[in-house]
Amino acid sequence: MKKTTMSRLLYSFLQTPFRLISLIIVSIVHVSLAVYLPVLIGEAVDFIGQKNNTQTLISLLFSMLFVIIAHSLFLWFSGLIAQKMVFQYGKNLKNELMARLHQLPIPVFDNYTTGDLISRATTDIEQLTNGLLLVFEQFLTGLLTLIFLIFSMANLDGVMLAMVLFLTPLTLLVANFIGKRSYHFYEKQLMARKKESQLIEEVVRQKSLIQLFNAKEKFLNLFDKRIEDYTLASQKATFYSSTVNPVTRFLNSLIYALLIGVGALRILHGFLSLGQLVTFLNYAKQYSKPFNDISSVLSELQGALACAERLYELIDAKNDIETSENQSNKTLNLKEKITFENINFSYQKGHRVLKDISFSINPGETVAIVGPTGSGKTTLINLLMRFYSPDSGSILFGDTAIQALDKKEFYQKIGMVAQTTWLKKASVFDNISYAYPNSDKLSVEKAAKLANADHFIQQLPDGYDTLLDESQTSLSEGQRQLISIARVFLKAPELLILDEATSSIDANTEVLVQNALQKLMAGKTSIIIAHRLSTIMKADNIIVLKDGRLVESGNHQELMTRKGLYYEMYQSH
Numbered sequence: 001m002k003k004t005t006m007s008r009l010l011y012s013f014l015q016t017p018f019r020l021i022s023l024i025i026v027s028i029v030h031v032s033l034a035v036y037l038p039v040l041i042g043e044a045v046d047f048i049g050q051k052n053n054t055q056t057l058i059s060l061l062f063s064m065l066f067v068i069i070a071h072s073l074f075l076w077f078s079g080l081i082a083q084k085m086v087f088q089y090g091k092n093l094k095n096e097l098m099a100r101l102h103q104l105p106i107p108v109f110d111n112y113t114t115g116d117l118i119s120r121a122t123t124d125i126e127q128l129t130n131g132l133l134l135v136f137e138q139f140l141t142g143l144l145t146l147i148f149l150i151f152s153m154a155n156l157d158g159v160m161l162a163m164v165l166f167l168t169p170l171t172l173l174v175a176n177f178i179g180k181r182s183y184h185f186y187e188k189q190l191m192a193r194k195k196e197s198q199l200i201e202e203v204v205r206q207k208s209l210i211q212l213f214n215a216k217e218k219f220l221n222l223f224d225k226r227i228e229d230y231t232l233a234s235q236k237a238t239f240y241s242s243t244v245n246p247v248t249r250f251l252n253s254l255i256y257a258l259l260i261g262v263g264a265l266r267i268l269h270g271f272l273s274l275g276q277l278v279t280f281l282n283y284a285k286q287y288s289k290p291f292n293d294i295s296s297v298l299s300e301l302q303g304a305l306a307c308a309e310r311l312y313e314l315i316d317a318k319n320d321i322e323t324s325e326n327q328s329n330k331t332l333n334l335k336e337k338i339t340f341e342n343i344n345f346s347y348q349k350g351h352r353v354l355k356d357i358s359f360s361i362n363p364g365e366t367v368a369i370v371g372p373t374g375s376g377k378t379t380l381i382n383l384l385m386r387f388y389s390p391d392s393g394s395i396l397f398g399d400t401a402i403q404a405l406d407k408k409e410f411y412q413k414i415g416m417v418a419q420t421t422w423l424k425k426a427s428v429f430d431n432i433s434y435a436y437p438n439s440d441k442l443s444v445e446k447a448a449k450l451a452n453a454d455h456f457i458q459q460l461p462d463g464y465d466t467l468l469d470e471s472q473t474s475l476s477e478g479q480r481q482l483i484s485i486a487r488v489f490l491k492a493p494e495l496l497i498l499d500e501a502t503s504s505i506d507a508n509t510e511v512l513v514q515n516a517l518q519k520l521m522a523g524k525t526s527i528i529i530a531h532r533l534s535t536i537m538k539a540d541n542i543i544v545l546k547d548g549r550l551v552e553s554g555n556h557q558e559l560m561t562r563k564g565l566y567y568e569m570y571q572s573h
């Protein structure tokens with residue numbers, strides 16, 4: 001898995017070959033300048049002992065100055081290119097992820113919590129780009145430095161090079177061992193952070209519920225445990241990654257001391273000049289640095305790869321519905337019957353939620369779906385809205401299967417008022433015109449009037465321009481519903497789906513909501529998950545569900561005479 005993640009990352013950067021090649025060239029230049037500087041220093045040392053060579057020494061000093069300035073400039077430039085590449089990659093990844101989130105069918109989201117998705121789209125991307133930046137800045141420089149140094153040292157003294165080459169892998173082995181341990185704990189840290197943010201999300205979302213059930217203590221205790229898990233994993237991960245540096249530095253110093261001793265002997269035997277030994281020791285010192293750099297990048301890279309894996313997993317999430325619906329291009333005709341034919345459905349394998357449901361809806365009819373809680377009412381609507389696909393059976397509009405209908409057109413012709421109202425942080429106007437952002441003032445106000453919302457909107461501080469923000473303008477649940485209804489009025493759908501709100505709203509607003517819904521339903525095919533008697537009694541057909549099965553259907557009178565489940569529910573209302 002890690003290998004494919006690596007090759008995928010590499011492939012992404014190969015998409016911008018110009019930047020990658022420029023980075024490699026600029027890095028080669030600054031590394032070769034860094035390797036050339038000790039040669040000049042060595043030459044200067046040899047010249048110091050000779051008389052009448054002041055001129056040569058001065059020109060050597062100027063050469064050194066030039067190399068130092070040029071090296072710094074190229075180093076800075078390579079950093080710039082690396083940053084541009086990585087930030088561009090981060091931006092593309094965010095866009096890809098966001099597009100994917102829009103594309104994925106709703107069942108996929110059942111596998112993730114909101115906290116998990118948010119942390120993938122924010123923290124994971126940040127950690128990944130930080131890791132990649134280190135790879136391009138530190139790792140690439142380190143690798144090139146190693147190559148250049150080996151060639152230069154070979155040029156100076158083969159015996160001493162053999163010593164360097166033989167002894168330094170020890171450092172690598174130790175660093176690799178510690179890096180593996182730290183990866184394990186970085187993974188644990190990620191999991192612990194995920195659980196921690198899920199709990200925070202739960203606390204924020206269910207503030208009032210927690211208060212109501214006096215669950216504060218329980219949450220605090222649980223949070224305490226989550227923090228402890230996270231801290232422990234973080235401490236271990238940091239402990240292992242922070243031991244890499246001191247341990248490798250210690251080993252490198254030992255090797256350096258040994259080299260000085262052997263170097264002195266090589267001078268005495270005439271294999272090296274003093275200046276060349278100085279150059280070699282400079283190289284040997286530089287040679288240990290890339291190992292430190294590379295090893296610290298390796299441990300960072302483990303964390304970044306873990307993030308990349310989580311991001312790619314989301315981007316690759318299976319999308320059966322999407323592929324099966326690629327050919328959906330038929331037009332929705334609502335002048336024909338809607339038929340549910342032997343529908344079976346389960347969210348999770350082995351737990352069937354809808355069982356062999358069959359019924360039909362004639363154009364212009366109002367159909368109410370009733371049944372005890374958990375009987376499958378919302379699930380039935382979820383299938384009709386194409387949020388999920390049935391396991392078997394079919395939903396037909398006339399003779400056309402629902403999967404064959406063009407999705408965009410399908411959603412344009414359907415209006416839905418859901419049980420929980422959803423308003424975004426924007427003005428009242430923008431909320432009503434959400435589906436049609438180019439709507440003019442007149443049509444938005446007309447929709448609001450039809451929805452009985454105009455009156456209270458006018459009284460808001462800035463009327464239709466009032467910003468709907470939880471902390472600034474608090475609307476009652478009823479008012480929020482009226483705005484949602486206005487949104488559907490503006491859309492003027494041909495098929496209406498209502499999931500009646502169960503939350504109690506004040507009597508006056510309730511009348512306004514009911515009145516607005518009646519107007520909205522007039523002359524349209526409507527399907528209602530009904531909780532109110534008034535709606536049920538007026539329906540042309542009532543579908544009664546129990547444990548996922550259709551147990552009765554008919555109008556109010558017929559079902560009352562039958563004295564079955566509907567009768568019982570009606571009596572106990």
Ligand SMILES: Nc1ncnc2c1ncn2[C@@H]1O[C@H](COP(=O)(O)OP(=O)(O)OP(=O)(O)O)[C@@H](O)[C@H]1O
Nearest residue numbers: 110347348353371372373374375376377378379380
């Ligand atoms: N996303 C989901 N994943 C797994 N199971 C689910 C999911 N949504 C609903 N269920 C389960 O499917 C069954 C039917 O739920 P559904 O929401 O359709 O019932 P309902 O009749 O609408 O209930 P209510 O009146 O309480 O809204 C329940 O057992 C519920 O727990």
